[in-house]
Amino acid sequence: MLALDNITLHLGDRELLDGVSTYINPGERIGLVGPNGAGKSTLLKIMVGVQECDEGTVSLSSEETLGYLPQDGVDPDFSLTVIEEVESAFAELFELEMKVKAIQDELAGIEDHTSKKYEQLMDRYGKLQTELESSGLYGLRSEVEKVLDGLGFSKEDFHRNTSEFSGGWLMRIALAKLLLKRPTYLLLDEPTNHLDIESLQWMENFLNSYEGAVVVVSHDKAFLDTITNRTLALRSGDISDYAGNYSFYEKKWEEEKELLLNAKKNQEKQIKETQEFIDRFRYKASKASQVQSRVKQLEKMEKIELEEEQSEVSFRFPEPQRSGQVVMRLEDLDKSYDDHQVFSGLDYEIERGDKVAVVGPNGAGKSTLIRILAGNEPFQDGKRDVGHNVTVNYFAQHQADELNPKRDALETMMDAGSGQKESRLRTILGCFLFQGDDVFKKVKVLSGGEKSRLALAKMLLSPANFLIFDEPTNHLDMSSKNILQQAIQQYEGTCVIVSHDRAFLDPIVNKVLEVQPGYIKTYLGNVSYYLTRKKEEEEAKVAKEAAKQEKESEKNQQLSRKEQRRIEAERRNAKNRRTKPIRQKIEAVEAEIEEKETRKMEIEDLMAQPDFYDDSEQVKGISIEYEQLKTDLTDRYSKWEEYQQRLEAVEQEVIEELDS
Template identity: 85%
Template structure:
């Protein structure tokens, strides 16, 4: 890791986490050295001031004056003020945020996904990893609803709102607007001071906020697009390589914001230091299959190493046998999966019908609550006592009804999950 501080480049033999630890230690030593030096300067200056006019001390005074002149002051680089922000509080989604079922995706003759199944739950923070060309970006574009596929289903859960960031989005910014205007367009209700704070987090300082998009570099456009994304209150955030054009400070700010975020996150990134404190699941996208690991990227790498070592320990004969068995096993597994899906559909159909009905009721009641809240926000609302009473009673009843419907919704979800678990156990 290379560090540029006070015009000097320092080389640290380790990753960014190692650098931050070492720099904190060095800074502590520098701070102590500076305190000792300041104490020495103070004592020396006091000696000079006390004996400046005594002839018997003249040589000693001159010696100390020269000592101060030659002393190289220890200067600590001024630290940037700590900046932090949070993503807007996300609207609550259903327990199941996104589901892919028997999904097939190919580009001409190149098969990317052949009948994959995947489910994302509320609150998941998922790192998507895998070799280049395996389909990571394709998968998250499918999750974001931006990539078509040939077969299967992509199902969004109840009340899911998606916000997606990728490098190409920088090209979609309005070239005639400046950075601050771009942020105003995305967050019209936000105070300018907060918009400037967010821009500052992504290296737009001072007059930089007035730069037109058309004169920004590719990295600046990407950072502006990322800052713009932070203004939208979505409950599913999807990132494709968000740290590519960020310095360490900006990266840390984004990392902390994602850690504090209460919604669901899916991230493609090669930056292990960025991902490790954030994610609790890793989705390994390999040519031909996907696999989930419960843990962060460090845990995933340990497991992969163990799996690779176990695989390499097999003899060539065992490998051939395993490959033959595997082909039969996959065919059998697909048949079992197809039967399981059919049985699941049959047993959960009436429950899902009730679930959909409850979701419609929830949507209607939330809409009516929003209308009443809009009425209650009007300046003259409380002038009519009878009107206040009528709306308040309706509002309280709607809130109570909504709580009841949410309980029903969770009950139906639990019943569906129970059926899924029973079928899973019966096929194992």
């Protein structure tokens, strides 16, 4: 069990964590929630030991392990490829393999098999070989590839250098290393920020079947609801425990607030009545004892305090001018980066009032598409026609990083050049939780969430009837996302949004544009509808393939036996020609396996003889041969499995070619 006892941390005069105590059992699924600045990330850092606390302890048994994914700041080895970087998390296993090989080489060089050194090495060799066989090293590469594939990396990406990837992809590499290590307690700080919908769904499936405990900080409500069954809420330095997911917590917290509010009103009424009695009879001798009793009652009363709620924020985008019916049209558009073609002959039309979610795997071209829509990305061929009276406002994925770090929040708004009065600019900033002197905070000291809110606030100053957003919710807390969501719902213009946050998108969008390598497809509905349709399409595809095979089977049955034999012979010959080199390799490996298995059985029979151990020279020599045979057999079985997979792949290719 991971136990936190009386964790206390001060930030200046503020008590960020005030005696926080809780526990996490192995296998639990926990969402750690609370407003921005409540201390969620700090508490994770304290758990893992990268942040010290003023008081309190974190307890963990020596058999248990912790794994931690920060929000950012991962530092890979840029000299390694992606797969090498991920495998570096298992350096101790590769070191173990090298130790075993080194001992094998050393044993081979010792002529005196009766020496004490030889005997000691044999003993160490046996222990290390057993440890290596049970370590899972031989199946590691396939596991690494499976996780990287799930997180959106292509086979070509595996062997690209890590220096070629953006920060978001580097976070995925760090996540892959962590998931493969399978620690007892997995601590994840905003793991969904850099995932697309496909890899997010894979991540949910992975975590739901994960054997260890998961503690996750996330502002993705759908993600939390899917994977968690317990919620720890940080508020005003204290922690509360709820036996359910985020939606359960939201409901219970609203009920608790209502009860606390009623209790506070009743208490205030009681205090007022008691104080009125004291004031009325303070100087009346006959009531002196009763007055003193009520004074003591007030002194002993523990007043109910309601935490100060985060400022209620609401805003509307500036009322846009009415645009033409067609807002934007792309015709026969080609876009490529060097030899990589992103779009070829792309046609797409956006109409007034459309609210479109753009989804698809990372690297398929979502951000490229919306930069083209925004007019910020050149293309090689085709047309981008802007509709009548259309004005565009674009929130880029890294818009917050483009703010001038030397300017403060208010100056940033003034720099937008809208001509609005300072009072109006401060009102808008207030809507995004920049209260009082917060408007004078320099951009360079703002948190990621504050920078995103400032960038969105700046966007308000430019009236537009076509809004384009690229991942606007990254680094926003639940409250800020709700505010932005409501504003876009009320917005009367047209908008296009790239986001992986289903709970944010669903109430907003009426169309989903799926961007896949080589094609785009529109679904009329929200993201939940799109995911349902995708599932139905996959099921229909499987059913169609099954029907095709059944139809093919019936067709084959109707053919004459002679014709059928001819077709089957052609298939066999084509398959045999293509698969002959692989089958020869399989036969060679099988021969080696048979030879080594026979020799292994001979040695085992020899070892079973009572007088075998009388000859120490023979024992040591045979033992080395026996251990080497086991290692060789493991290697040969691995090769056999690899050749079998290649054989199946080639056979499938031949079948598809003959069927086409």
